[in-house]
Amino acid sequence: MNVELKNINKHFGAVHANKGINLNIPTGTIQGILGENGAGKSTLMKILSGFIQPDPGSEIILDGKPVVIHSPADAIKYGIGMLHQDPLDFPPMKLLDNFLLGLSGGLFPNRKETAQDFNLLAREYGFSFDPESYVDSLTVGERQQLEIMRLLFLGARVFILDEPTTGISAGQKEKLFATLKKFPEQAMTVIFVSHKLEDVENLCDRVAVLRGGGLVGETKPPYVTSNLVEMMFGKAITLGARQPAEAGEVTISMKNVSLEDVRMKIKNVSLDIHAGEVIGLAGMEGSGQDLFIRACAGLMRTVGGRIHLQGQDLTGKSYHTFKHAGVNFLPAARLEEGLVLGLSLTDHFVLAEEPKGLFIDRAAGQKLAEDRIQSFNIRGKPDSTVESLSGGNQQRAELALLQTPLSLILLEHPTRGLDIESVIYIWSKLKGRCKTDGAAIVFISSDLEEVLQYSDRVLVFFNGMVSAPLDAGKTTVEELGQLIGGKGWADKGEAHD
Amino acid sequence: MSQETILIGLAGVLASASPLIFAVIGETLSERAGVINLSMNGTILLSAMGGFAVAYNTENIVLGFLAGMLIGALVALIVAFASITLQQSQVAVGFVLALTCRDLAYFLGNDYMGVPGPRLQAMPIPVLGDIPVLGPLFFRHDVITYISFIAIFFAWLWIFRTRPGLMLQGIGEKPAAAYIRGANVNLMRYVYTIVGGALIGLAGPAFSLAIRAGWMGTISGLDGFGWIALSITIFGGWNPVRGAFGAYLFAFLQWLGLVLQPVLTQVPSQVLQVAPFPLMILTLLLVNIGNAEWVERTLAAMPESARKIFAKMLRAMRTSPPAALGVPFERD
Numbered sequence: 001m002n003v004e005l006k007n008i009n010k011h012f013g014a015v016h017a018n019k020g021i022n023l024n025i026p027t028g029t030i031q032g033i034l035g036e037n038g039a040g041k042s043t044l045m046k047i048l049s050g051f052i053q054p055d056p057g058s059e060i061i062l063d064g065k066p067v068v069i070h071s072p073a074d075a076i077k078y079g080i081g082m083l084h085q086d087p088l089d090f091p092p093m094k095l096l097d098n099f100l101l102g103l104s105g106g107l108f109p110n111r112k113e114t115a116q117d118f119n120l121l122a123r124e125y126g127f128s129f130d131p132e133s134y135v136d137s138l139t140v141g142e143r144q145q146l147e148i149m150r151l152l153f154l155g156a157r158v159f160i161l162d163e164p165t166t167g168i169s170a171g172q173k174e175k176l177f178a179t180l181k182k183f184p185e186q187a188m189t190v191i192f193v194s195h196k197l198e199d200v201e202n203l204c205d206r207v208a209v210l211r212g213g214g215l216v217g218e219t220k221p222p223y224v225t226s227n228l229v230e231m232m233f234g235k236a237i238t239l240g241a242r243q244p245a246e247a248g249e250v251t252i253s254m255k256n257v258s259l260e261d262v263r264m265k266i267k268n269v270s271l272d273i274h275a276g277e278v279i280g281l282a283g284m285e286g287s288g289q290d291l292f293i294r295a296c297a298g299l300m301r302t303v304g305g306r307i308h309l310q311g312q313d314l315t316g317k318s319y320h321t322f323k324h325a326g327v328n329f330l331p332a333a334r335l336e337e338g339l340v341l342g343l344s345l346t347d348h349f350v351l352a353e354e355p356k357g358l359f360i361d362r363a364a365g366q367k368l369a370e371d372r373i374q375s376f377n378i379r380g381k382p383d384s385t386v387e388s389l390s391g392g393n394q395q396r397a398e399l400a401l402l403q404t405p406l407s408l409i410l411l412e413h414p415t416r417g418l419d420i421e422s423v424i425y426i427w428s429k430l431k432g433r434c435k436t437d438g439a440a441i442v443f444i445s446s447d448l449e450e451v452l453q454y455s456d457r458v459l460v461f462f463n464g465m466v467s468a469p470l471d472a473g474k475t476t477v478e479e480l481g482q483l484i485g486g487k488g489w490a491d492k493g494e495a496h497d
Numbered sequence: 498m499s500q501e502t503i504l505i506g507l508a509g510v511l512a513s514a515s516p517l518i519f520a521v522i523g524e525t526l527s528e529r530a531g532v533i534n535l536s537m538n539g540t541i542l543l544s545a546m547g548g549f550a551v552a553y554n555t556e557n558i559v560l561g562f563l564a565g566m567l568i569g570a571l572v573a574l575i576v577a578f579a580s581i582t583l584q585q586s587q588v589a590v591g592f593v594l595a596l597t598c599r600d601l602a603y604f605l606g607n608d609y610m611g612v613p614g615p616r617l618q619a620m621p622i623p624v625l626g627d628i629p630v631l632g633p634l635f636f637r638h639d640v641i642t643y644i645s646f647i648a649i650f651f652a653w654l655w656i657f658r659t660r661p662g663l664m665l666q667g668i669g670e671k672p673a674a675a676y677i678r679g680a681n682v683n684l685m686r687y688v689y690t691i692v693g694g695a696l697i698g699l700a701g702p703a704f705s706l707a708i709r710a711g712w713m714g715t716i717s718g719l720d721g722f723g724w725i726a727l728s729i730t731i732f733g734g735w736n737p738v739r740g741a742f743g744a745y746l747f748a749f750l751q752w753l754g755l756v757l758q759p760v761l762t763q764v765p766s767q768v769l770q771v772a773p774f775p776l777m778i779l780t781l782l783l784v785n786i787g788n789a790e791w792v793e794r795t796l797a798a799m800p801e802s803a804r805k806i807f808a809k810m811l812r813a814m815r816t817s818p819p820a821a822l823g824v825p826f827e828r829d
Contacts, residue, residue: 051828052828071676071679072676072677072679073676073677073678073679076677076679082677084677088671088673088674088677089671089674090666090667090670090671090674091670091820092670092817092820093666097663097666100660100663101664101666101667101675101678102664102667102675102677102678102679102680103660105660106660107659107660107661108658108659108660109659109660262794262797
């Protein structure tokens with residue numbers, strides 16, 4: 001289907017979120033929409049998918065016919081389906097019920113017939129699903145596949161995908177891309193919204209870049225990354241060369257550490273992490289790296305072995321003892337575990353300080369917040385609640401909350417969902433702490449390039465097995481990808497004695 | 498005790514549970530859509546009084562039941578308007594309504610205290626009522642008890658087997674996802690809250706025109722049933738069939754208290770009267786034990802074969818609330 005957007009404008013109060021955007025997307029193309037957070041991508045896609053209405057004078061033309069889209073259900077009638085960043089499905093339901101929900105038909109749905117349709121469609125697109133299993137047993141990547149199937153079944157001819165590669169594994173991304181690449185053959189149009197240059201370059205036939213609510217330009221392959229970056233940010237940004245650390249004294253030392261929870265067992269890991277060193281943990285989600293990092297934080301008791309922090313035996317001690325010794329942990333779920341919903345930035349900074357007396361010194365708190373906001377470049381005010389900040393600014397706020405002095409920083413997906421400018425900023429701050437405090441960093445990331453770019457050594461996790469530390473400077477993304485998928489373990493060995 | 502006494506007693510259990518069943522089903526529908534109707538305890542009292550007053554004045558028992566449903570629907574409309582349109586706290590609004598409606602019932606019902614009034618008569622079903630055991634147990638009740646049986650089945654059928662019912666589950670679970678699938682979330686929430694409220698309102702006359710005919714003000718003994726119905730809804734896992742089992746269990750425990758009183762003379766009678774409440778909570782906690790983490794850990798340590806059986810059993814018993822319960826829906 002040919003999608004033409006003509007002079008799309010959208011105001012939210014005084015904010016001009018979309019500024020006269022004109023874009024023509026021919027049938028059978030994979031169109032990339034690139035832009036940093038807040039560039040207006042989401043607004044544009046919400047307009048096309050019927051979530052919000054554009055200002056008068058804006059036009060959406062499908063296959064030459066102007067249309068007005070009142071709601072998402074309306075959009076799907078026109079053949080426009082959207083895959084949301086957090087899949088809009090029903091976790092406690094069976095796959096079949098989730099699939100059935102919203103399909104039209106009589107009062108009593110024919111479950112048997114629908115199950116057949118479901119299985120047929122799954123086979124056609126090479127997905128394997130049991131319609132009687134539950135949605136909450138699937139990974140995010142599988143839930144995306146499920147949504148794609150549902151949209152196909154509803155007759156979608158245009159697929160809008162909003163940041164679909166956030167939170168899924170490398171393997172699932174490959175599968176997603178393979179599926180999407182088949183769509184143009186069937187005269188379907190794909191609109192791929194992302195801030196990840198690499199994904200857009202790999203997948204898209206053409207790219208439109210948005211910045212500050214307006215369309216900056218369109219390009220076709222071959223893409224020049226530096227040009228795309230310049231279009232996105234209005235200036236050139238470079239990653240810079242890898243900066244290997246000068247390893248200092250041993251910060252944390254693990255001897256024959258064994259861990260287990262309901263699903264997973266990790267046995268006999270021995271490892272010394274030095275001051276100033278950055279260790280990346282790679283692996284499919286739930287391969288044991290989450291247990292490992294929680295053991296480093298004192299949130300998980302070891303089943304065997306000993307953990308020493310700067311020579312002090314902390315085995316079996318509580319999180320608070322670890323924290324007192326300078327260990328800070330930033331979990332993946334920023335809003336659920338890291339920050340307190342409803343509290344302002346000032347409240348957060350005041351809370352993180354050592355309490356002085358019973359009452360809060362408002363003036364001092366305000367001053368502290370202003371200083372931190374400035375030095376961490378947070379876009380927000382002292383009395384902004386944390387949930388009103390964008391993801392990148394929430395992460396900066398978390399960094400501003402790290403205590404001083406620090407011995408060890410533990411991070412789970414520190415840059416997930418952030419644009420490249422924020423990523424670079426956050427890592428520069430983190431590396432700064434390595435230099436000033438001599439802190440070591442251990443971080444989990446599903447972005448292999450990030451792991452290799454910023455780590456000194458990498459541990460790969462696979463099904464509870466832990467590799468020997470790999471030198472990040474001598475490892476390639478391909479090697480890492482294979483290990484994560486369980487290949488080539490024989491010669492890498494494990495971090496056992 | 499003779500077999501006949503036991504049969505009549507058990508039949509009485511089935512009948513006396515009918516108000517609870519209406520209330521539980523009504524609350525289940527409302528909460529499945531994402532709206533907690535916390536006013537239930539007050540609604541039941543007010544509709545019991547109102548239903549009785551209307552039936553007494555019009556000498557029409559059907560109008561009495563309809564009046565009860567109307568009162569329930571109106572109270573639910575207030576809950577719906579405050580929580581859906583004004584986006585206020587459902588708990589605060591419901592709680593205040595629970596207290597207000599209760600006091601309103603006592604105040605407005607003064608004139609009807611102890612007045613003899615109409616009462617629904619038993620209506621044995623011809624042939625079926627003569628079947629031994631099953632006949633006296635199921636087929637010699639009044640109409641409202643028959644309706645309670647049917648209501649359990651239809652509520653279950655609606656929620657779990659029809660398309661609109663599936664959408665209802667979706668609206669309470671993740672309204673945004675239901676919305677993209679074409680649901681008018683807020684309209685549906687209004688509809689289910691009001692229909693649920695009407696069912697809750699049916700519980701009142703089911704007391705005052707049938708089970709415990711008449712209006713006795715504060716000594717009617719109806720205060721508290723709404724709260725019990727609320728907990729049965731929760732422990733019943735928002736499933737009408739499981740909820741009905743809870744209601745029957747509660748009625749059974751109450752009957753047991755009455756039966757045991759002459760036997761267990763050394764136990765104070767108050768203990769037997771109150772016992773059903775904590776016993777109920779205990780039972781329901783046991784049913785939902787699969788939700789606890791220590792159970793999961795114990796399971797993990799079991800041998801493979803035993804674990805599979807237990808895990809399956811626990812999964813079947815396990816419940817979780819509609820994820821968007823009490824959360825207003827905004828189109829982005």
